[in-house]
Amino acid sequence: MLEKLDTTPGGTDAFFWSDFAELKAITHADKCFSRGDLDQLARLNKTKESSFKPEERWRSLINFCGIRIHDFKKHYPFRVSEDEDTLELSFDGSPGQRLYLGMLIAASMRHLPNTRKGSIAREFEETCFSVFSKLVPEGSEVRATWASGGPEAPYIGHLYQKMIAVARDVRGNPDINPEDFKENNTGDGGIDLIAWHPMADERQGIPISFAQCGCSREDWTFKQAEASPFFHSNHFRVMHNWATYYFMPIDLREFDGRWAYKSKIGQAIIVDRLRLLRLTEQYSLYDKLPAFEFVDETMAMAEY
Amino acid sequence: MSAKVAPVPGKIKYIPTRELNFDPHNPRFYRLNDPSSLESVIEEMLDDEGAQDLMLSIGQKGYFEGEPLLIAKDDNGVFIVVEGNRRLAATKLLNRELEPPKRRAASIELIRNQAVEEPPTELPCIEYTHRKEILRYLGYRHITGVKEWDSLSKAKYLLQLRDDFYHAEPRDKQLRYLANDIGSKPAYVGKLLTALAMYSYAENKKFFDLPIRPDDIEFSYLTTALNYNPIINWLGLDSGIDMDMPKLDPANLKSAFAWMFAKDQQGHTILGESRNLSEMASVVQSSLAIKVLENTGRLAEAYLYTDGPQSALQKVMEDAHAKLRAVWNMLPTTRPLSDRHAQMAQSLFEDTRDIRNYIRDKMDED
Numbered sequence: 001m002l003e004k005l006d007t008t009p010g011g012t013d014a015f016f017w018s019d020f021a022e023l024k025a026i027t028h029a030d031k032c033f034s035r036g037d038l039d040q041l042a043r044l045n046k047t048k049e050s051s052f053k054p055e056e057r058w059r060s061l062i063n064f065c066g067i068r069i070h071d072f073k074k075h076y077p078f079r080v081s082e083d084e085d086t087l088e089l090s091f092d093g094s095p096g097q098r099l100y101l102g103m104l105i106a107a108s109m110r111h112l113p114n115t116r117k118g119s120i121a122r123e124f125e126e127t128c129f130s131v132f133s134k135l136v137p138e139g140s141e142v143r144a145t146w147a148s149g150g151p152e153a154p155y156i157g158h159l160y161q162k163m164i165a166v167a168r169d170v171r172g173n174p175d176i177n178p179e180d181f182k183e184n185n186t187g188d189g190g191i192d193l194i195a196w197h198p199m200a201d202e203r204q205g206i207p208i209s210f211a212q213c214g215c216s217r218e219d220w221t222f223k224q225a226e227a228s229p230f231f232h233s234n235h236f237r238v239m240h241n242w243a244t245y246y247f248m249p250i251d252l253r254e255f256d257g258r259w260a261y262k263s264k265i266g267q268a269i270i271v272d273r274l275r276l277l278r279l280t281e282q283y284s285l286y287d288k289l290p291a292f293e294f295v296d297e298t299m300a301m302a303e304y
Numbered sequence: 305m306s307a308k309v310a311p312v313p314g315k316i317k318y319i320p321t322r323e324l325n326f327d328p329h330n331p332r333f334y335r336l337n338d339p340s341s342l343e344s345v346i347e348e349m350l351d352d353e354g355a356q357d358l359m360l361s362i363g364q365k366g367y368f369e370g371e372p373l374l375i376a377k378d379d380n381g382v383f384i385v386v387e388g389n390r391r392l393a394a395t396k397l398l399n400r401e402l403e404p405p406k407r408r409a410a411s412i413e414l415i416r417n418q419a420v421e422e423p424p425t426e427l428p429c430i431e432y433t434h435r436k437e438i439l440r441y442l443g444y445r446h447i448t449g450v451k452e453w454d455s456l457s458k459a460k461y462l463l464q465l466r467d468d469f470y471h472a473e474p475r476d477k478q479l480r481y482l483a484n485d486i487g488s489k490p491a492y493v494g495k496l497l498t499a500l501a502m503y504s505y506a507e508n509k510k511f512f513d514l515p516i517r518p519d520d521i522e523f524s525y526l527t528t529a530l531n532y533n534p535i536i537n538w539l540g541l542d543s544g545i546d547m548d549m550p551k552l553d554p555a556n557l558k559s560a561f562a563w564m565f566a567k568d569q570q571g572h573t574i575l576g577e578s579r580n581l582s583e584m585a586s587v588v589q590s591s592l593a594i595k596v597l598e599n600t601g602r603l604a605e606a607y608l609y610t611d612g613p614q615s616a617l618q619k620v621m622e623d624a625h626a627k628l629r630a631v632w633n634m635l636p637t638t639r640p641l642s643d644r645h646a647q648m649a650q651s652l653f654e655d656t657r658d659i660r661n662y663i664r665d666k667m668d669e670d
Contacts, residue, residue: 030410071570086407088407254576256576
């Protein structure tokens with residue numbers, strides 16, 4: 001299921017290194033990952049560009065896992081050994097822990113085979129749909145733009161046609177031509193989720209929200225803006241600009257709980273792993289989540 | 305200088321593994337509460353030392369006889385393995401003389417089952433008269449060699465070596481001899497011993513009654529801290545190799561331990577990560593910044609009260625300027641230029657204009 005598990009993260013961000021340790025733990029035969037395992041990886045990478053100092057990395061990641069224990073509470077499916085030298089999987093089968101593991105794996109695209117990336121990203125998007133539906137005003141219409149998504153995802157065809165349909169739904173004035181888009185572009189135009197409140201009439205000037213979902217560790221800095229007015233206000237004009245959300249399965253936090261890379265967060269409201277899990281709990285959304293069968297597949301791995 | 309005691313190796317002889325025992329004074333066991341406990345040692349070997357890769361190797365290829373264990377008898381006449389404790393652990397686990405802790409049982413059983421070679425029940429050994437004879441020759445292997453110890457084990461080993469062989473020498477010679485013994489530099493040896501002196505001081509003071517357990521302490525943070533002159537000066541050290549620490553400031557050492565290792569209820573330390581030591585170095589140069597840190601517990605906030613941000617901004621602006629010059633120099637030779645280039649240029653222009661306007665506005669306000 002997962003691959004390239006000896007490829008360590010670049011950089012020193014604790015949230016990425018803790019993810020890596022958690023992935024190693026769930027895929028190991030012993031369901032744990034230890035200081036000595038990291039040391040071994042450091043030896044393997046010693047002469048490469050990806051070399052790292054194992055002692056400092058270990059302390060950083062295990063401390064960050066300790067912070068996750070505190071912040072994710074019962075939904076965190078790992079424990080830290082008394083001597084802080086081992087991270088152990090302690091999965092209890094609860095939907096919260098399952099969601100945590102689903103997001104952990106979705107946030108680890110570099111370790112997923114290409115054949116699985118699309119389906120896992122889709123399950124993440126479906127999770128975001130449920131949460132997004134609770135973040136917009138009660139009574140809102142909520143739609144997805146992805147293909148083959150059933151009645152909740154009505155936008156089909158060429159991107160031009162989708163944009164026209166979106167503009168109509170949000171009561172905007174479209175200002176686009178078919179030739180503005182490449183001939184074979186059937187993408188989503190950077191918008192995954194759309195919500196608007198009809199305000200009990202058919203006039204313009206309604207609350208609108210757009211959202212983009214992304215699993216990539218690198219692309220979020222620019223993808224977060226893809227659903228924003230900055231990108232789309234030339235395509236259709238609305239009386240009041242929309243709120244922009246960006247959903248990510250990454251735990252984008254510093255040690256002290258602040259946003260990591262805050263200076264790179266632009267117009268979008270970021271909904272990261274901690275927010276997704278807490279909001280799912282707050283709105284009791286577990287029965288609306290996808291099955292995350294890939295979590296079982298991953299836990300069935302027995303590397304050593 | 306004390307005369308070097310050249311070990312006189314005996315012939316290789318094969319000794320049953322059940323007669324071979326782990327060395328409770330091995331530097332890598334320093335962290336263990338009870339180094340004489342087999343369970344602790346095996347757990348350490350599997351969790352911290354990665355003995356599994358040796359098990360795999362011995363299971364697939366057999367024990368390499370060119371690497372005999374180096375052993376000596378202790379006061380009770382029992383064989384102690386001074387060099388080769390990982391190999392001994394791997395062999396005892398393979399031949400089932402020892403069982404792993406429960407959490408490691410699955411992988412150890414897989415490795416045992418996949419072994420193609422019969423696990424050895426005796427190992428090639430060279431016996432020395434005294435443990436001390438072997439000690440000084442471990443350094444090349446575990447400090448600069450193939451199986452590095454962690455930095456606390458290295459420091460502990462160097463201390464043993466110093467006390468056993470060079471205790472009567474002046475400090476500078478001690479460092480030089482130790483560096484020669486391990487194939488490294490005196491400054492590196494000195495830094496490890498100074499960090500160990502700080503660690504031991506704090507340990508003797510029960511970590512100043514701070515909420516710190518020995519397991520909370522990452523020794524490498526102490527050695528890394530000694531790379532920063534402001535921290536060295538603030539601690540009352542003459543340099544990063546001041547292992548006697550005659551002018552140590554105990555109150556500041558206590559603060560350093562509190563910021564680096566004490567966790568609050570959420571599991572946060574004030575330092576966070578070792579990369580923040582540079583900010584801590586700036587903070588300790590300013591009494592105002594220290595006060596802010598003590599009041600708020602937030603390093604990032606305290607850092608704002610140092611001249612660090614101004615210096616950092618200056619450097620980033622200089623770097624950006626250098627990169628813009630590089631762009632300018634590339635333009636005459638790059639063709640074709642694309643819409644993307646034009647968009648990027650527009651974006652750079654707008655960002656730069658915003659920066660200029662922001663600075664002007666703020667300077668006018670101030």
